[in-house]
Structure formats: structure tokens, C-alpha cells
Amino acid sequence: MTIRYDDQVAIVTGSGNGLGRSHALALAARGAKVVVNDLGGSVSGDGGSSDAAMETVAMIEAAGGEAIANGANVAKMDEVEAMVAQAVAKWGRVDILVNNAGILRDKSFVKMGMDDFKLVVDVHLMGSANCSKAVWALMREQGYGRIVMTTSSSGMYG
Numbered sequence: 115m116t117i118r119y120d121d122q123v124a125i126v127t128g129s130g131n132g133l134g135r136s137h138a139l140a141l142a143a144r145g146a147k148v149v150v151n152d153l154g155g156s157v158s159g160d161g162g163s164s165d166a167a168m169e170t171v172a173m174i175e176a177a178g179g180e181a182i183a184n185g186a187n188v189a190k191m192d193e194v195e196a197m198v199a200q201a202v203a204k205w206g207r208v209d210i211l212v213n214n215a216g217i218l219r220d221k222s223f224v225k226m227g228m229d230d231f232k233l234v235v236d237v238h239l240m241g242s243a244n245c246s247k248a249v250w251a252l253m254r255e256q257g258y259g260r261i262v263m264t265t266s267s268s269g270m271y272g
Contacts, residue, residue: 121145122210124138124210125184125208125212125245126150127151127215129150129170138170138212139177143177149201150183154166190244194245197248208259210262211259211260213262219233
């Protein structure tokens with residue numbers, strides 16, 4: 115038995131590459147319409163370009179799926195709310211949220227400055243909270259919704 119997501123709408127943060135892209139492609143392959151969210155920066159969070167998100171969208175469309183790109187910074191609530199509004203305007207609902215966005219600071223906690231630590235918390239923790247908060251009332255109103263949180267092994271090693 116294959117799980118299908120026909121007519122469901124998914125937002126996948128950090129889906130321009132890596133695990134997020136894999137999530138977006140898998141959901142689309144099973145029928146979900148996907149908002150491909152990626153700030154387009156490097157893994158460190160620097161820079162910005164829609165190229166990675168657009169590439170994921172192109173891959174989904176080439177396989178017969180439906181997707182749109184979004185470059186919202188998940189650490190900024192106003193941008194997250196606009197992303198959710200974009201999904202609702204396009205498809206009328208949001209059924210699935212995959213909180214996957216993250217940035218990399220290739221340092222242990224003891225070597226990391228507090229400015230870098232704040233950026234990590236803003237994206238990983240507050241970004242997930244912002245996205246979850248932005249879809250929560252909508253999912254309750256719909257009577258359905260699923261939120262998936264991803265993380266890395268970094269939390270185990272500090």
C-alpha cells in the first residue's frame with residue numbers, strides 16, 4: 115500500500131537541497147502540491163538566491179507534480195505568514211508542514227560566538243515555531259494538519 119497525498123498542500127522549509135529537497139520530491143511524487151521554501155543562502159545562511167528553490171520546483175514539475183517556490187526567511191514571522199498566505203491563495207489550504215530549514219555553523223558550542231548561536235536558534239528553533247504558529251489555526255479550522263520537525267545529529271554532540 116502506498117500512502118498518497120492527493121489534493122493536499124505541503125510546505126517544506128529548507129527544500130532547495132538536501133533532506134528538504136528529498137521531502138519535497140517525495141511528497142510531490144505522492145500527489146501533494148508543494149511550497150518549496152528556501153532562503154537560497156549558503157549552508158551558513160549567507161547570501162540569497164531563488165535558484166535552489168526553483169531547481170526543486172523544476173524537478174517536481176518535470177515529474178508531473180505541482181509546486182511553487184518561496185524565499186521566506188523562516189526566522190521572520192511576517193515572511194512566514196506571507197508564505198502561508200501564498201499557499202492558501204494558490205491552493206486554498208495547508209495540510210502538511212515540514213520544518214526542515216537550518217543553517218550550519220561548523221563549530222562546537224564552546225567555540226561559537228553568541229551572535230552565531232543566536233542565528234542558529236533564530237532559524238532552527240524560532241523558524242520552526244514561526245512556521246508552526248502560522249499554520250496552526252488554519253489546520254485546526256480545516257480539522258486536519260500534520261507538522262513534521264526535522265533535526266540534525268548536531269544536537270547530540272554540542
